[in-house]
Amino acid sequence: MSDTSQLISPSSNPYSSEHASVRAELSEIDASIRTASVFFVVSAIGWLMIGTVFALMAAFKAHQPDFLGAYDFLTFGRVRSAHLNAMALGWGNNIIFAVGLWIMARLCRSPIQHKGLLLIAGVFWNIGLTVGIVGILRGDMTSVEWLEIPQYATPMLVVAYALIAVWGIMAFRFRKGEHVYVSQWYILAGLFWFPWLYVVAQAVIIWFPARGVVQSVANWWFAHNVLGLWLTPMALATAYYLIPKVLGRPIYSYYLSVLGFWALAIFYNWAGVHHLIGGPIPVWLISAGIVASIMMVIPVIVVAINHHMTVVGLHREVWRSPTLRFIVFGAISYTLVSLIGSTMALRSVSEVTHFTHFTIGHAHHGVYAFFTMIMFGGVYYMMPRLLKREWPSAGLIKLHFWGCALGITVMVVALQTGGWIQGMEMNNPEIPFLEVVQNTIPWLKARSVSGIFLTVGHIAFAVNFFWMLFAAGAVRAKQEPTLLTREGGVA
Amino acid sequence: MRNMAVLFCGIFFALAFSFTGLIVTGNIQLGAFEPSTEALVPSDQDPSVMVMPEGDTLYPLKLSGIAEQGKKVYIGLGCLYCHSQQVRRQGFGADIERGWGPRQTVARDYVRQDRVLLGTIRTGPDLAHVGGRYAGDAGRDWNHLHLYNPQIVSKGSTMPPFAFLYNKQEIINEPSPNALVFPPNSEYAPESGYEIVPSRRAEALVEYLLSLKIDYSLPEAPIPE
Secondary structure, eight states: OHHHHTTSOOOSOGGGOOOHHHHHHHHHHHHHHHHHHHHHHHHHHHHHHHHHHHHHHHHHHHHSTTTTTTOGGGSHHHHHHHHHHIIIIIIIHHHIIIIIHHHHHHHHTOOOSOHHHHHHHHHHHHHHHHHHHHHHHHTOOOOOTTOOSOTTTHHHHHHHHHHHHHHHHHHHHTOOSSOOOHHHHHHHHHHHHHHHHHHHHIIIIIISOOSTTHHHHHHHHHHHHHIIIIIHHHHHHHHHHHHHHHHTOOOSOHHHHHHHHHHHHHHGGGGGGGGGTTSSSOHHHHHHHHHHHHHTHHHHHHHHHHHHHHHTTOHHHHHHOHHHHHHHHHHHHHHHHHHHHHHHTSHHHHHHHTBSHHHHHHHHIIIIIIIIHHHHHHHHHHHHHHHSSOOSOHHHHHHHHHHHHHHHHHHHHHHHHHHHHHHHHHTOTTSOHHHHHHHHHHHHHHHHHHHHHHHHHHHHHHHHHHHHHTOOHHHHHOOSOOOSSSSOOOO | OOOHHHHHHHHHHHHHHHIIIIIIHHHHHHTTOOOBOSSOEEOSSOTTSEEOOTTOOOBSOOOOHHHHHHHHHHHHHTGGGTOOOOOOOTTSSSTTTTTSOSSOOOGGGGTTOSSOOOOSBOSSOOOTTHHHHSOHHHHHHHHHHHHHOGGGTSTTOOOOOOGGGEEEEEOOSSOOTTOOOOOTTOTTSOOTTEEEEEOHHHHHHHHHHHHOOOOSOBTTBOOOO
């Protein structure tokens, strides 16, 4: 520990203070949100496992079409939609409620006042979602991408969301201290953007359908922004909070973080129309979406520089810390996936990649390799603070990391290589369509293999988590932080 | 960042910007679109104004009742997650060369739809014109066999079988008129004395698929001669 301790100097960041009084305050805040956060993490992991089962079924069906083919509730269209919603609204939203609200309360130095209400709202969110996913499997889904939950379940989700998000806003309203850190902007903005997107999309597509393809524009305005204005800000907030926290080094540049935030806020929300390139909507709308997609290079590069300069020279510490190993993997993925995404928005590239598995690979690159990996890192940091005990097994954390890191890499490479070939062949009318389909099968099989890697990672994570939660005496007695390499350091 | 008013306004206006630009403006531009005749003619009163000729059919056509029910089946099964319903223009992709439609689809093609199913993936082929590609009784038979098990007519396809939309029943006296007619020696045919008949859902779904046709021009998108 001695050779790195000079790096952990008391920084200018008041929230990583060495002072006992500050730590006591944080401890009080942690206690105020403990029950709710643990509930959200348990729910998130539950949905992650359910979503994984649906994912494996859908992946196998893609190259083995008669697999579980005898039941209409397990047909491909329903299973993949159950997978998407379990992952996005079950895993994604629950883990955001857990980690995002916790970071918000800590940075605002404001305990959650009515933790009982937060918990009840959380229970309702998960009931609403269960009703929705069962509805999808029963055949009540809407077939609107990212909005498959049937109409009878969505009002409950909206109300539950409002009653959860309000505690993040209240924490911000009653914050202490002058300074507002970049993570707080991202979380505040995300908490506000998500319901706006969701309610508008529900209104103009499901409840009061707009005329014709206006629905499609609203659909992709919403669906792309779920990633851009909800998952992305929350993951970036987590990275911005935890990278300096673990390394004990302030973020490289305040100004770059301001620029990154506003550039994302302004450009990202126009970009979604690129999903309709070549489609039957006015060309100017598509062009606006393409311009915004290219402009996204600015916030992405800015965040990449800011994060990179913060960790530069501390790569061993990053590799040693469970939190940072995941978060840095996620941050690097953010840069990669965003730059690929900007490229895909070009008409000439979209002509090939649109309608292929390339896009599926891209979606998993964003939601998994970036968002999910960062959130795993957040859970590794948060749980020891909430439960006052350490992760039982470093080996399981490593298994989790390698299962997920290898799995998602294989998946993205397979789907994007296979998708590109599929797109090139589909644009060549000399090649019969069935041959195009046949040529995707090896890549889809590789995707199924990657799914097995991911499943192993998820099981390792779940076992370690529940081992910690229902800890035996040996886990409770563990004094040292759980690190991934032998030398000393910080977790 | 100390000025909270700027932060709040920024967060609000960032999304208000695209909401106005994409959703509100999009709705202003397209929200009043109506079906049209295939071509426009100069008005009698003022030859510089183009109008729809009296009495001509307005396109796109309204779906029949059974096709509308079939669309619900299509939605509930999630067909959208492998099949798009949009034809890209000549020269952008190979949609028209593949015979997925005689012309590109435009916004007006979708104005009668309460749920627009453009789709974003083509694991299977585009279906905007599937009713034109497999038309009439032959098309109906093809679609039923294909839904019952795609391997019968499309060997090597990765489309799942939708056999759960069909019932196997014993033939009493003579075969039902709507029983599936399998190719000779098909390994998917039921044992002798039995037949496969479509359920109401299968009938409706196939009627919906048969109704998907781009066999009409629109003033802004004529079918090339």
